[in-house]
Amino acid sequence: MIGTLFAPATIEGALGTLASPYILLAILLGTGVGVVFGAIPGFSATMTIVLFTPVTIPFEPTTALIFLIAAYGGAVYGGSIPAILINTPGAPGSVVTCWDGYELTKQGRAVYTLAVSAIVSGFAGLFAAVFLLVFAPPISEFALDFGPPEMFLLAVFALTIIPAAKGSSLSKALLAGAFGLLIGTIGNDPQLSQSRATFGQTTLLAGVDFVVVLIGLFVLTEVFRLAYRGTVVTRDKQVEGGVSEVYEAARTVASKPVEFLRGMLIGTFVGSLPGAGADVANFVSYNEAQRWADDELAEKFGTGVIEGVIAADSSNNATQGGALIPTLTLGIPGSGATAALLGAIALHGLNPGPGLFDASGEIVYAMVLSLFIGNVLILAYGIYGSRHFGKLAYLPARYIIPAVAVLAIVGGFAVRNAPIDLYIVLIFGLVGLLFVKYDYPLVSLVLGVILGDIAESGFVTGWLLTGESATAFLFNSYIAVGLLVLIALSLVVTALKN
Amino acid sequence: MTRTTTTRREVLALGAAGLAGTAGCAERAPDVLGELDRDQITAIVPWAQGGGTDRAMRVTTPTWSDLLDVEFVVENYPGGSTQVGGEQIYNAEPDGLTLGMWNMPQMQATWLFQDAPYTADDFDYLGTHHWDPTMWFAPLDSPYEDIEGFIEYAREDGATVGITAAIGNTALSALLVEDAYDLDLTVVNMEGGSELRQAVLAGDVDAGVNQPWAFDPDHAGDVTALGSHTDEPQELWPDVPSFGELGMDEVPLVEEGLGQWKLMVAPGGVREQHPDWFEELAESYAAVFEDEGFRTRTEEQGGLDRIVDYRGPEETAREVEETSEFMSEYADVIEDFIYDRG
Numbered sequence: 001m002i003g004t005l006f007a008p009a010t011i012e013g014a015l016g017t018l019a020s021p022y023i024l025l026a027i028l029l030g031t032g033v034g035v036v037f038g039a040i041p042g043f044s045a046t047m048t049i050v051l052f053t054p055v056t057i058p059f060e061p062t063t064a065l066i067f068l069i070a071a072y073g074g075a076v077y078g079g080s081i082p083a084i085l086i087n088t089p090g091a092p093g094s095v096v097t098c099w100d101g102y103e104l105t106k107q108g109r110a111v112y113t114l115a116v117s118a119i120v121s122g123f124a125g126l127f128a129a130v131f132l133l134v135f136a137p138p139i140s141e142f143a144l145d146f147g148p149p150e151m152f153l154l155a156v157f158a159l160t161i162i163p164a165a166k167g168s169s170l171s172k173a174l175l176a177g178a179f180g181l182l183i184g185t186i187g188n189d190p191q192l193s194q195s196r197a198t199f200g201q202t203t204l205l206a207g208v209d210f211v212v213v214l215i216g217l218f219v220l221t222e223v224f225r226l227a228y229r230g231t232v233v234t235r236d237k238q239v240e241g242g243v244s245e246v247y248e249a250a251r252t253v254a255s256k257p258v259e260f261l262r263g264m265l266i267g268t269f270v271g272s273l274p275g276a277g278a279d280v281a282n283f284v285s286y287n288e289a290q291r292w293a294d295d296e297l298a299e300k301f302g303t304g305v306i307e308g309v310i311a312a313d314s315s316n317n318a319t320q321g322g323a324l325i326p327t328l329t330l331g332i333p334g335s336g337a338t339a340a341l342l343g344a345i346a347l348h349g350l351n352p353g354p355g356l357f358d359a360s361g362e363i364v365y366a367m368v369l370s371l372f373i374g375n376v377l378i379l380a381y382g383i384y385g386s387r388h389f390g391k392l393a394y395l396p397a398r399y400i401i402p403a404v405a406v407l408a409i410v411g412g413f414a415v416r417n418a419p420i421d422l423y424i425v426l427i428f429g430l431v432g433l434l435f436v437k438y439d440y441p442l443v444s445l446v447l448g449v450i451l452g453d454i455a456e457s458g459f460v461t462g463w464l465l466t467g468e469s470a471t472a473f474l475f476n477s478y479i480a481v482g483l484l485v486l487i488a489l490s491l492v493v494t495a496l497k498n
Numbered sequence: 499m500t501r502t503t504t505t506r507r508e509v510l511a512l513g514a515a516g517l518a519g520t521a522g523c524a525e526r527a528p529d530v531l532g533e534l535d536r537d538q539i540t541a542i543v544p545w546a547q548g549g550g551t552d553r554a555m556r557v558t559t560p561t562w563s564d565l566l567d568v569e570f571v572v573e574n575y576p577g578g579s580t581q582v583g584g585e586q587i588y589n590a591e592p593d594g595l596t597l598g599m600w601n602m603p604q605m606q607a608t609w610l611f612q613d614a615p616y617t618a619d620d621f622d623y624l625g626t627h628h629w630d631p632t633m634w635f636a637p638l639d640s641p642y643e644d645i646e647g648f649i650e651y652a653r654e655d656g657a658t659v660g661i662t663a664a665i666g667n668t669a670l671s672a673l674l675v676e677d678a679y680d681l682d683l684t685v686v687n688m689e690g691g692s693e694l695r696q697a698v699l700a701g702d703v704d705a706g707v708n709q710p711w712a713f714d715p716d717h718a719g720d721v722t723a724l725g726s727h728t729d730e731p732q733e734l735w736p737d738v739p740s741f742g743e744l745g746m747d748e749v750p751l752v753e754e755g756l757g758q759w760k761l762m763v764a765p766g767g768v769r770e771q772h773p774d775w776f777e778e779l780a781e782s783y784a785a786v787f788e789d790e791g792f793r794t795r796t797e798e799q800g801g802l803d804r805i806v807d808y809r810g811p812e813e814t815a816r817e818v819e820e821t822s823e824f825m826s827e828y829a830d831v832i833e834d835f836i837y838d839r840g
Contacts, residue, residue, distance in 0.1 A: 050547055050574070057560055144700040191687050192836045193579045193612065193664040202585045206577020343548030347556045349798030351716050417573065457689060464686045465658055465702055 014365030018373070023066055026059075027370050030067040031377040034074020035385075039082055040411060044091040044211060045075035045278075045337040047414065053344040061348035062363050068344050069367050070374040072337055076278055076317050077121040077378045081389055084113050084309070086404055088219045092211055093278025093316035095446060096286040098218065100301065100308030107304055111242070111386050115249030118382020120310050121317040123253075124264045125375030128321025131268050132368055136325045146273050148465060149476040152458030153483035154273065155451045158283050160490035169439075170494075176440045180448015181455075183208055190457040191464075203418040210279075210449045212412050212421045216428025217435075217442050219408040224433055226397050226404075246383055252306055259289060259307050263314030270315070271322025277337060278316035279450055285315030291493060317378075321371065328356055328364060536775070538569045540590075542598035544583020546576040549691060550712045554627055554760050555599045557799055561792040565782040579663055581608040588616045592767030594775045599627065602759040602818065606825040607665035611832060618822050622769045622776065623814040624762040624783050629807045630709035631757035632671045632727040633738065637701040638720060645675075645725035646744060648705055652681045657704035660688045660697045665832055667758050668694075668707040670751075671727045673831045678749045685835065709758050710734040715801050728755040733804040751824065759821070761814055769811075780811050 017023060037048040048071050056064035079091030084101035097117065104113040146154075159177065186197045187207030198204035253260060263285045270281035289311035290301045301308050320337075327338040328345075345352050350360045357364055412425035435442050466472035475481055541559055545551045552574060559570035575583035583598060584605060590596035608614040634645055642648045651657060659676075661668040664687045676683045686703065688694040691712045698706040698721050705724060713721075715734050726732050729742030729752055741752045762783055769776040786792050787808040796803035809817065825832075 046547075053547075053556075144696060147697065147700055147702045188578055190689055191664065193687075194836065195578070195613065202578060202582055205579075206582050340547045343552055343556070346548065346553050346799060349795065351714070351798075351800050416575070461686055461688065464684055465697075467684070 010361035011365050011369075013362040014369055017062055017362060017366040018369055022063055023366070023370070024373070026063045026067040027070045027373045028377065030070025031074040031374050031381065034071035034076075035078040035081075035378070035381055036074075037071070038075030038078025039090045040407060044079070045072050045093070046340045048072070048075040049337060049340040049344060053340070053347065056344070057347070061350065062366055064348055065345060065350075065363065065367050066370045068341060069370060070377075072341060073125050073317070073320050073371060073374045073378060074381075076320060076337075077118070077125070077313075077382065079316070080117045080121065080313050081114065081385075084117060085110060085389065086219075086400065087222045088404065088408075089214060091278070092214060092450070093282055093319070094312070095214060095218070095279070095443075096282040096312040097309060097316075099286070099312075099443070100303070100305050101312075103302070103304030104306065104309070109245070109304075110389075111245040112249050112252075113306070113309055114386035114389055115246040115383055116252055116306055116309055117313045118379060118386055119250060119253045120260055120263070120314040122375045122379030122382060123260070124267060124314040124317040125320060125378060126372060127264045128268055128271070128318045129368065129371035129375065130321075131318075132321035132324055132371070136329055145477055145479055147462065147476065148458045149462035149473050150458075150479050150483065151273070152455055152462050153474075153480055153487065154270075154280075155455035155458060157483055157487050157490065158280055158287075158451050159447065159455065160287075160487055160494065172440045173444045176435065176442075176444035177448040180445040180450075181452040183213065183445075183449050184210075184452020185456070189460075190453075191460045201420050203416070203420045206416075207453065208424060208449065209415050209421065210446070211415050212424050213428050213449050214446060215408050215412045216425040217432040217446060219404060219411075220425060220429025221432030221436060221442070223401055223405050223408065224429065225436065226401055229397075242387065246386060249386075253310065256307065256310060259310045260314050262288060262292070263311045264318040267315030267318025268322040271319030272325050273322075277323055278319045280454075281315040281319045282312045283447060283450075285311045287490075291490070317375075324368075328352055536568060536595065538571060538595070539566075540596045541570045541572045542583050542586050542590075542596065543572060543574045544576065544580035544586075544598065544600060545574065547574050550630070550709075551599055551601055551760060553799060554802065557792065557795040557802070558599075558627065558786055560795075561786045561789045562782060565785055565789070566778070579608060579612065579665060580604045581612055581614050584608050584614060584616070587763055587765055588620055590765045592622075592765045592771055594764060594768045594772050594779055596765060597624070597779075598763050599760055600763045602761065602821045603670070603825045604663065604666045604758070605763075605818075606822050607832075610822075610825055610829060611665050611836060618818050620766045622764040622766055623811050623818060624764060624776075624780050625811060626807055626809040626814050626817065627760040627762060628711075628802065628805045629757050629759050630711045630805055631732045631755055632667050632707060633710045633713065633732070633735070634671070634724040634727075635698050635706045635708065635713060636704065636722045636724050637698055638722055639701065640704065640722055642724070643722060644739060644744065645741065645746070648724055649675070649679050649681065652683060652704070653679065656682045656684065658684045658686055658702075660686050660694050660703040660706040662688060662691050662694050662708055662712070664836065667709075667727075667756055669835065670825075670828060670832065671707050671756055673835055674750050674756075674828070677831060678746075710738075711800060711802060711805055712758075727752065728757070729753050730755075734801050750828070754824070759817060761818070784808060784810065 033052065034048055038045060049068055052068060052071055056067055075091060076093055079089055079094035080097045082088040082090045083094040083097035084105055087098050087102035089095045089098055101113050101117065186204055188195055188205050195205055266285040266288060267281045270284055271277060286308060289307055290298050293307065297305065297307065323338045327342055342352050350356060350363065408425060409422060412421050415421060432442055435445065462473055466476055474484060541555055543552045543555050555572055559572060563570045575586050580600065584600065587596065587598040609617050636642065636648060642651050659672045661672050663669065669685065672683060672685045688697050691708055694706045694708050695713055697703045710732060711734055718735060723735050723738040725744060726738055726740045728740045731738065731740045731743065741749055746752060787806060793803055796806055
């Protein structure tokens with residue numbers, strides 16, 4: 001049912017398309033736009049695609065779609081820039097980048113960290129493009145086997161990261177995670193559409209958007225803390241900059257191929273699952289990186305180790321190739337961003353689904369191949385830009401605080417144009433302060449909010465589909481069994497460590 | 499310490515300014531002559547990007563924009579089974595600068611079975627867009643080839659039936675078939691068209707209920723289409739038998755045809771307060787359906803051109819009323835599903 005890949009004539013045609021200067025300009029602009037918008041807190045890759053889709057209407061489909069796909073890749077990478085510089089994930093897929101990235105910035109290593117991020121993001125994107133080109137048909141079949149019970153188990157597996165979250169006691173991490181899950185239940189229930197805890201606020205029927213929660217918890221809380229601390233980089237640290245930092249970044253990445261490869265594979269795998277994108281992949285990848293690290297290094301995760309940044313940024317950029325597989329071959333979006341892309345593809349007259357490669361092969365191959373150029377550009381923009389973006393970390397707090405506060409508030413509102421979200425940003429900014437003061441991990445709370453929805457939907461739907469039987473539910477497929485094993489391993493390791 | 503306090507105040511002040519500023523942006527001010535500045539229309543879609551309603555809106559607005567010489571900005575407000583977007587339309591100023599594409603019977607469900615503050619009378623209707631009938635699908639390797647075979651199978655072993663939303667035409671169709679043939683179905687809300695499609699393709703459900711265009715006719719060879727909840731066969735998958743052809747007259751709403759209407763809606767009061775502008779909107783909307791560019795775009799949308807069905811404001815209002823009536827008539831079936839099974 002999947003169109004034939006590697007049709008030489010079609011690929012030749014696609015390469016010819018890519019040689020057009022207009023197409024190259026579209027990739028150049030698209031990647032640049034993506035990086036800039038992805039770097040704005042609150043502006044996810046999804047929103048960047050949605051925002052620019054109408055702009056592409058006058059253009060012919062190939063140029064338009066290549067521009068959007070370049071913007072998609074750029075935005076996923078761009079989200080890491082503020083994560084590293086100001087502890088503010090520009091996009092949901094960069095939450096984990098903050099943990100070690102920002103710590104490194106505080107130690108004066110912003111340029112180095114940004115360069116590492118650019119290198120792993122660019123190469124992960126290239127890897128994802130190869131993967132998409134070669135493995136689209138078998139992966140799309142596999143994605144279909146990932147039904148609601150498997151989604152529930154994947155969410156539970158990701159939730160087992162909660163106890164492993166950095167720097168807190170197990171009980172506090174679990175409590176914070178449970179609070180996150182509770183927040184995740186706000187809104188209409190997934191099965192019968194009856195409202196829960198919406199307090200008469202219609203916007204809350206759709207639940208609390210986790211990006212808004214993220215902005216409150218990470219951005220506003222950090223703004224408050226920065227106001228006390230006075231500077232991003234602590235005064236006793238020497239500011240490191242220049243070309244030598246970029247060289248060292250390249251050497252670091254080259255010396256850690258296993259960490260890099262693991263992150264890429266996780267990102268590609270998670271990305272290819274319908275409904276899970278960079279926001280889930282970076283948590284899973286970080287957790288696995290910590291799990292596989294030796295005890296001494298594992299202890300340091302979250303205090304500024306470059307392995308944490310590599311784990312996060314190799315996985316989030318690798319999701320783009322994986323997420324495009326079910327989107328293009330089945331018409332089933334693998335993430336929020338690809339759902340928006342799906343809309344744009346349909347708008348430009350293409351029919352995502354089984355017949356796409358046959359009906360519009362040249363355009364689709366041109367899109368896939370443009371990912372290669374786009375990711376080379378991410379490397380170029382990122383490596384060049386890291387030396388300049390890095391300086392932002394050393395701006396005095398009196399400039400950073402108002403600018404970031406405004407970005408946080410505008411970004412929180414921009415997510416869905418809902419005034420209630422401004423209050424949610426403020427509330428979670430204050431909640432974040434309490435969490436930090438009493439040493440409850442913010443990450444566990446966020447994880448609960450992000451995964452609660454996926455877990456609840458997967459559980460309720462899967463439960464009904466498998467005849468309300470726990471055995472049929474948990475052993476629904478070989479994938480479910482595999483995930484159960486991973487969950488058990490994760491819990492045992494965590495229990496032993498505690 | 500003093501500096502820290504000042505900075506925090508600055509942050510809070512900025513926050514307050516941001517709140518006030520963004521709230522202020524929502525208002526649209528008249529110009530010096532008291533006339534509304536009609537250079538931009540907000541087009542609300544109560545579903546996420548990429549879905550059927552979103553695609554239908556986005557193939558329509560380019561032509562409508564050219565005809566009216568007004569820019570359209572499409573905004574998506576998903577959630578609450580369309581109530582979030584519905585309230586955006588309801589609460590908008592009745593100045594004709596905010597419109598929305600909604601769908602029936604989902605819109606009726608928001609006030610009949612949820613706590614929406616509006617009813618059908620609180621809106622003005624510009625016209626319908628298309629009608630997508632309700633259709634039943636099954637995985638390719640199912641032991642039945644049509645809806646009658648499925649009913650036999652379900653009678654013996656029970657069956658799982660996926661629907662796209664808890665309260666709408668797909669739920670109603672599943673519940674009416676269950677009731678008519680005294681079956682014991684496990685009706686599962688898959689929360690969306692693409693999720694339902696995945697469940698059918700993967701064989702997670704014994705049958706799935708959706709609309710043929712929403713399901714995507716490109717999948718014609720990948721699934722078994724069991725039958726359509728209509729009297730006559732529908733246009734998109736013409737070989738699929740209708741319930742009427744199969745003689746399933748005991749299922750309600752077969753004669754009327756159970757399906758999903760997409761329609762263009764304005765906040766109530768536009769027609770009364772701005773009659774000329776309403777007229778211009780309605781006429782230009784009607785003209786969209788005659789436009790060659792629009793027809794081409796709908797052809798490219800998996801055969802949307804074959805189900806496009808424009809009806810004018812009066813007829814649309816009548817359709818809304820009729821749909822409201824039949825949803826009220828079958829309210830107990832849906833309420834049983836929501837409250838008793840839940």
